[in-house]
Amino acid sequence: MSGRAVSLVMPAYDSATYVDENVGKVLEFFRRADIDGEVIVADDGSTDGTAEAIRTDPNVRVLRLPHRGKGAAVRAGMAAANGDIRAFTDGDLPYGMEPLPLALSYIRERRYHAVIGDRTLPGSAYESTGVLRRAVSELASFSFRTLVTGGIYDTQCGFKVFRGDVAAxxxxxxxxxxxxxxxxxxxxxxxxxxxxxxxxxxxxxxxPSSVHVLRDSTAAFRDIATIRRNWSTGKYRSPVLTRLLQDELRADVEEAADRIGAIGRPGRSSG
Structure with missing residues (x-):
C-alpha cells in the first residue's frame, strides 16, 4: 500500500460488538473531508472475534496480535502505518471524530510535531463516573503529571496525533x-x-471502558519508574530526533536571516 495522507490506529480488545461501526465512522469522516486515509485496527489478542467482525475494505487493515496490552498494540499499529500524519485513538472512539480536523490542521501547517487531547482544558467535557472510579482515576492522573510531566498535561487522554516522521x-x-x-x-x-x-x-x-482503573493505575506506576530509568540509562537515545530538531532549527535560522536581509535591502528606484 502506498503512503497515505493520514493513518489512524485503533487499538482494540474484545470489541466485536462495536469496532466495525466505529471503523465505518472513521471512513465516513475521511470520505467527507476528502482525505486519503487508512484505518489500522490493532487487535490486542481479542477472544470474541473482534478481527473477524471488521469489514473488508481497501482502506482498512487489521493486525492480529498476541495479547500484550494497549501500548504494544499501538506500537505495532504505528509500525505498520505509512501516513504523512499518524494518529491513534481508542477503539471505542471515546472522543468521536470532532477533534481530528483541528489536530490535522496544526500538523499540516508544520506548527507542531504532535497534538494531544487534554480533558482538563476549557471546552472539554468529561463523563460522570462512579465516585470511587473517578477519585482513583484523578489521583492516578495527577500523580502521572506530577512525576513525569511537571503537572501540566493530561497524559491519559486516548487521542494523539503526530507528524509522520516524528511518529516513526x-x-x-x-x-x-x-x-x-x-x-x-x-x-x-x-x-x-x-x-x-x-x-x-x-x-x-x-x-464500556476496558480500563480497570485500580489495576491499570498500579501497573502504570511501575511503568513510570521504568520510563524514568530508561531515560537515565540512555535507552531512549535517538540521533534521529536530535538531527531532526537540529535541521529544523537551522532552517528557521536561515529563514529568519533571509527575512532580515530582505528588509535591509534598499528598494530599486524607478528611472
Whole structure:
C-alpha cells in the first residue's frame, strides 16, 4: 500500500460488538473531508472475534496480535502505518471524530510535531463516573503529571496525533506495553523538546471502558519508574530526533536571516 495522507490506529480488545461501526465512522469522516486515509485496527489478542467482525475494505487493515496490552498494540499499529500524519485513538472512539480536523490542521501547517487531547482544558467535557472510579482515576492522573510531566498535561487522554516522521521514530523508542504508553509518549515529547499542542476534547463514549482503573493505575506506576530509568540509562537515545530538531532549527535560522536581509535591502528606484 502506498503512503497515505493520514493513518489512524485503533487499538482494540474484545470489541466485536462495536469496532466495525466505529471503523465505518472513521471512513465516513475521511470520505467527507476528502482525505486519503487508512484505518489500522490493532487487535490486542481479542477472544470474541473482534478481527473477524471488521469489514473488508481497501482502506482498512487489521493486525492480529498476541495479547500484550494497549501500548504494544499501538506500537505495532504505528509500525505498520505509512501516513504523512499518524494518529491513534481508542477503539471505542471515546472522543468521536470532532477533534481530528483541528489536530490535522496544526500538523499540516508544520506548527507542531504532535497534538494531544487534554480533558482538563476549557471546552472539554468529561463523563460522570462512579465516585470511587473517578477519585482513583484523578489521583492516578495527577500523580502521572506530577512525576513525569511537571503537572501540566493530561497524559491519559486516548487521542494523539503526530507528524509522520516524528511518529516513526518516537514509537520505535517506546518500551511500555500497557496503558502507560500515553505517559511514555508525552515524556519523550517533552524530553526531546518537540513542539506539542494540547486541544480540548469532549468525551462521548460509545462502549464500556476496558480500563480497570485500580489495576491499570498500579501497573502504570511501575511503568513510570521504568520510563524514568530508561531515560537515565540512555535507552531512549535517538540521533534521529536530535538531527531532526537540529535541521529544523537551522532552517528557521536561515529563514529568519533571509527575512532580515530582505528588509535591509534598499528598494530599486524607478528611472
Amino acid at each position: 521514530e518516537i514509537f520505535r523508542l517506546t518500551r511500555i506495553d500497557g496503558f502507560a504508553i500515553d505517559v511514555e509518549l508525552i515524556y519523550l515529547l517533552l524530553k526531546y523538546r518537540l513542539d506539542l499542542k494540547r486541544i480540548p476534547v469532549r468525551l462521548e463514549r460509545n462502549a
